[in-house]
Amino acid sequence: MFDLSGRSALVTGAGQNAGAGIARALAAQGASVVVNDLVAERAKTVSDEITASGGRAVPIAFDVTDPDAVRDGVGQARAEFGRHIDILVHNAGIPADFGQGQFRTLDPARWRGPVEINLFGAMHCLSAVLDEMCEAGWGRIVQISSGSARTGSDLGLSLYGAAKSGVEGFIRHISQEVGPFGVTVNTLALGLQTNAAGDATAAIAARIPTRRLGTPEDVGAAVVYLASAEASWMTGQTLNLNGGSVTT
């Protein structure tokens, strides 16, 4: 089960943490993986690790907020692997200028960052890969989201939550459009991860039923399922992966 041999995957923001875990997991199942990141050295490090452990990977740095750069990156991937992208995981979602803070304190110049990377980033990436997936009659899109999309908090995440809500809605609609072509489109909504900074994380972990934060391996395993042939009847869904912290 979950054999991805012969498939080509693109993981955005894969230079560290959850994205790196996703890239490693897909490669371990046999996929050829494009390790994308804005920071070229990060992408290269993860790609080199995968190659050293016997997998197939290539680092391709681009900015998901730049539609031309995304198209060029996808073209480069096709040239490297001799195949179109079968699996897209849009994981990049935290901009350098995160825009975290109580909304009333945030300068309007910071409103765009979370929306650009999450919502427009998803649009650019899906636009660059969907035609070839539909023509091939097989494709997998996995969007990485957050519990912040559907649960309000006073942690200063209003812009981020708005962007994640937006992309979840976008993904639901796309699933309806491309389902007849054998392309599934799902969202994985993560709870707090081990790399999250902040004094509150230990207290949050203590309240999670599984008593721990999420790891890159947790995320990678869930993405492998969604990317697999076996998940062909799973589409249009938002799956929570959060240790039980939210149960709706």
Ligand SMILES: NC(=O)c1ccc[n+]([C@@H]2O[C@H](COP(=O)([O-])OP(=O)(O)OC[C@H]3O[C@@H](n4cnc5c(N)ncnc54)[C@H](O)[C@@H]3O)[C@@H](O)[C@H]2O)c1
């Ligand atoms: N960390 C958490 O606790 C947490 C919780 C819920 C959801 N998430 C989501 O999980 C995903 C991964 O989060 P993470 O904490 O591993 O992120 P991270 O910031 O640790 O790593 C993401 C990578 O994306 C890259 N990146 C940033 N902007 C980019 C761009 N424009 N184009 C290409 N790459 C870009 C960064 O260089 C970085 O290497 C995000 O979508 C995030 O919203 C994270």
